[in-house]
Amino acid sequence: ILGSIATPRKGGIVVDLRRLNRVLEVNEDDMYAVIEGGTTWADLKGYLDKHHPDFRAGITWSPPGTGVVPSCLAYGMFDLGMLGGTGAEFINGIEAVLGTGDLVRIGSCSLSKYWYGRQPLPDLAGLFIGWEGTTGIVTKAAIKLWPKLPYRTDFLPLANKIEDGVPMMLKLSKAGLGIVDLCILNMGWCNSLQGFKETSVALDPIELNLPDFIGLITTEAFTEKQHEAQCEAIIDICKEFGIDPYPA
Ligand SMILES: Cc1cc2nc3c(=O)[nH]c(=O)nc-3n(C[C@H](O)[C@H](O)[C@H](O)COP(=O)(O)OP(=O)(O)OC[C@H]3O[C@@H](n4cnc5c(N)ncnc54)[C@H](O)[C@@H]3O)c2cc1C
Structure with missing residues (x-):
């Protein structure tokens, strides 16, 4: 969809998210992973293969060094599309920093320690999905996982x-x-x-x-x-x- 083409022109800002690359949590029962905003597909797959080998995330055609969060925010296309839709539908929750410096949370993670979904509050994820980072920087997101069927x-x-x-x-x-x-x-x-x-x-x-x-x-x-x-x-x-x- 994008392919690392986000080159800011005059007045744009470059924020290097490469160090925000950790998988913070994997919940096997609710089948999601909480990742930081700069986590790449290689980071996520490598972590799951090592620590949760019975689970996987979607796989895209994009290079392994591209980001999971930008892909989901940009309605990315995975090899699990028939289960859930675009990457945006695989987002269970978001933590983002706004231009004001405020930190906001969207989804069940704003009410509890679980990132199981975007219900039951009004869904404000649309303030970040499809906005190319212009409304805030997503620092954490929960991404749905799928069992590796035999x-x-x-x-x-x-x-x-x-x-x-x-x-x-x-x-x-x-x-x-x-x-x-x-x-x-x-x-x-x-x-x-x-x-x-x-x-x-x-x-x-x-x-x-x-x-x-x-x-x-x-x-x-x-x-x-x-x-x-x-x-x-x-x-x-x-x-x-x-x-x-x-x-x-
Ligand atoms: C050969 C090739 C094949 C591809 N095939 C597919 C495919 O099959 N399916 C698919 O879906 N995509 C595909 N892509 C696109 C790929 O998904 C995107 O390149 C990638 O997911 C975006 O990651 P990036 O590191 O390139 O993002 P960047 O270029 O860094 O960012 C993309 C946009 O997201 C914003 N952004 C980045 N991080 C954040 C954040 N943490 N919070 C808020 N905004 C943020 C940036 O401001 C920018 O506007 C392909 C790309 C290539 C080059």
Whole structure:
């Protein structure tokens, strides 16, 4: 969404949050982590893998050194999107410093020591979500976690045109089937993500007979039997649209 493009022009302020990089708390029962405002995706994943290996946060396509809090504040896109929506919906609570120097808290953390959610008070998180830091600096945030389920398959269906793949993805989006992530990519986007030179990106993939629809379907399950049934149903839906769902 952003990609470290927040370069202040004349009159802007740069605040280096790199030392605000600690994971302060993980609550496994309520499934959230309280992190500081400069925590990167690498910091969070590294901490969880080491201390709470049964849990994970969402994963984005952004580099590991980018921030978790800015990503959530900017409606980031994770591989858990089908469970909760954008990164903004994964925020349980916020602590922020305002321009006046006041420290404010939003969500259950303003009433108790638990950061379980933004209820039951009026939800003021919107004063910080989508504002690019202009209304205050978030010093702490609680981010929802998800259990690492033992069974997972990623499918990579390919089709000639975006229009060929979208109806299939829409049907999958309403099918349940343990799907935690559905992502639609085109060839140009994939080329740029792979670091292709500008001159090597396929401008008209269809003319070159390359697939311009690249899907990503991630399904997770608690038991093997459940996983097999989910995968079988996903494959059937893809075939119904004449698309081969290559398991990754
Ligand atoms: C190759 C690539 C792939 C990407 N893929 C994805 C993807 O799949 N999904 C996705 O969602 N995003 C993606 N991104 C964008 C990525 O999520 C953002 O770059 C990242 O999350 C923001 O972190 P940053 O360190 O770049 O933020 P910065 O550039 O430091 O900040 C972004 C904005 O947030 C504000 N901000 C930063 N910290 C705070 C804070 N603590 N409190 C208040 N405001 C703050 C800043 O003022 C700025 O306006 C991608 C980026 C790249 C480069």
